[in-house]
Amino acid sequence: MLIKNIDLVPIDGKNEVIKNTNIYIKDNIITHIGEIREDIQVERVIDGKNKIAMPGLINAHTHIGMSLLRNFADDLPLHDWLTKKIWPTEANLRGEDVYWGSLLSMVEMIQGGTTAFCDMYFFMDEVGKGLEESGMRGVLTRGLIEDNDAKAKLKETKELFNNWNSKANGRIKVMVAPHAPYTCSPDFLIESFNLAKELNTGIHIHLSETKKEIEDSFKLYGKSPIKHVYDLGILDLHTIAAHCVHVDDEDIEIIKEKNVFPVNNPGSNFKLASGFAPVAQMLNKGVSVALGTDGSSSNNNLNMFEEINLAAIINKAVNLNAISVPAISALEMATVNGAKALGWNEEIGSIEVGKKADIVLIDIDKPHLYPHHNIISSLAYSVQASDVDTVLVDGKIIMEKREVKTLDVEKIKFMAEKHAKDLITR
């Protein structure tokens, strides 16, 4: 395949735009970037006129099945939101609900330029089925809240790994997801760690999301949640740490020392009144901070361009510094840093020869994107999810001219609405 005459933002460590270039793809690999090569046979040509090519966005922390509860409960205190609305409703969830909710989320993510995600939920076999169909790339993790079924959930995780890890041409990966230090005892955290070690995979966990969580951790363990899991040895494995909002200098030192991958979820952290993560401080210390949407019932969407924009503007106000988290850094958070978090940095996250072709084309022929001064600024400050025109994952076109090729969008909208209405009246 050839994408010709395109302006390319490779996100390859440099703050640069390669004007009017050509991208060759063979099977799922980017084989050449630059001049037209007469010696390469091409089956399919995509015209890059008025388009920007950039790496597919990586949503490094989400709960995609929760889309069925989007705009179901808002403007409530956090405790009431969880205990009166979300948890009682989630208790009634069935596998089929999660299947259709997850597909709805995948359609939304594809339409917004997201090509890979890291999900934590339950009925994860259903998510695996949907993920395979969608053509996206993803990390599946079964959220482990310790209760009477804790052993069964660990067994489920192992089965999930055996069923789905490395499947779909390597587009699917499975990790172990102890939910959080406040929902898992030290013993259960260690059991989860041992399972991840046995499976030779990573950990996906919520860490230091709210002030209350920090206070409770100090009361119970005399230390922060991050110091707590560090002392337990949990961070010795590859760790995706969602949120990291309330982290102090010692926490950041630990994150750096253990090469933890924090995932910033600005939209959700603001909406749930959790607070402002010290993103600039972590980036400045060389920590690879990724970006995520969290679930769409606390956001309320899965729009990575919105999160990029939030990351790029909010940290300036928080730090009273107009150069804090510049455009390119916010874009790196959503691409290369996401790839590192998901353990896929050799494969995806940037557009370079040898990498897999997870590529998004942005249509810049829109009034709100004129004039065409600085494309990197435009991607962080002006581009909308709806400007995504074409999406490739693993060398395959999964959306073209905004038409999703892999999924039946009308059926998914209908089934998601049906299951959502059924769920809340069940």
Place this chain on the structure above:
Amino acid sequence: MLIKNIDLVPIDGKNEVIKNTNIYIKDNIITHIGEIREDIQVERVIDGKNKIAMPGLINAHTHIGMSLLRNFADDLPLHDWLTKKIWPTEANLRGEDVYWGSLLSMVEMIQGGTTAFCDMYFFMDEVGKGLEESGMRGVLTRGLIEDNDAKAKLKETKELFNNWNSKANGRIKVMVAPHAPYTCSPDFLIESFNLAKELNTGIHIHLSETKKEIEDSFKLYGKSPIKHVYDLGILDLHTIAAHCVHVDDEDIEIIKEKNVFPVNNPGSNFKLASGFAPVAQMLNKGVSVALGTDGSSSNNNLNMFEEINLAAIINKAVNLNAISVPAISALEMATVNGAKALGWNEEIGSIEVGKKADIVLIDIDKPHLYPHHNIISSLAYSVQASDVDTVLVDGKIIMEKREVKTLDVEKIKFMAEKHAKDLITR
């Protein structure tokens, strides 16, 4: 005209959605909302299936000519941004640049559901021409920075008033715009005030945007910018006060006492590292806070749904309170409060019988808007500018199925790009 079978969010003081209703419009006035009326003759019917009707959004503070500098200079310290990039380039601006830049902004605003705006810039005759063509509603103000040409600028304002106030079927209004207390001496502020009084119109001014401005005001006048203009008597007229980021309790008391209309510009305030305005505190004290985008070179767009979303989520994080500025309040800021700020609250801002038909239809048949639980939450937390399907201003359809009817979008994109490129190399 009849908009039939539509779900209506009237924003009429109640947090409500009227399901499956019908809106009748005669000339530019909403004449009936409710059951189908066989006795009313209808020329044109719009089908409301899968759509939401809401009042047109009101962008209460912007500089629309600045779109030519969108994504031209970003990630710079504020002082360098202004003195090295924006001001030297603006010094080369010509009337024709402002005409095309303003039209580009109007296309963007229409496509994002904005029906009225309050602009502060120069070459305002050009903006008036564009505004008349666009079919939008707007307040024109000639920004008055005191310099050697200050007298001429006051004269220009008077001419602008005579040329444009009440024109275009009342869609255009002119106010007087002393730029800010830090760019205008007390004498010049009073001269501006006297002109506004003579013309029987209002004032549009920047107040308390940055920390530096407050510090300088205390050094120079021994009081805050708001106390300063209050003591000068400026606030005795209808006043649109852009920003109001750094306001203390006394300032808020003044705002309340003088019925000042603060305009919150979250996107710009964050990007320029100005800080967080105490929106919830002002709203709780009964102040009518409106919403704006500021210019698109400090945002970088004119997307009111983005500002609504920011207002609804950020104040929760700032106040560590998940019920701070709920969805309906953010929507009110962008509609009824905007109408009050622009002095048009009798005419627009809500969908009620007797008001002018400035109405926006949102297409909710989009994956990111499913399921359809709470429409008001959806409008604040999930809807995107690109979901705006149809726009009516003054009873006329100015966009239908995303096609702008009043302006030549292709020509405007071309001319804006041309003038932008010419401007920065002039």
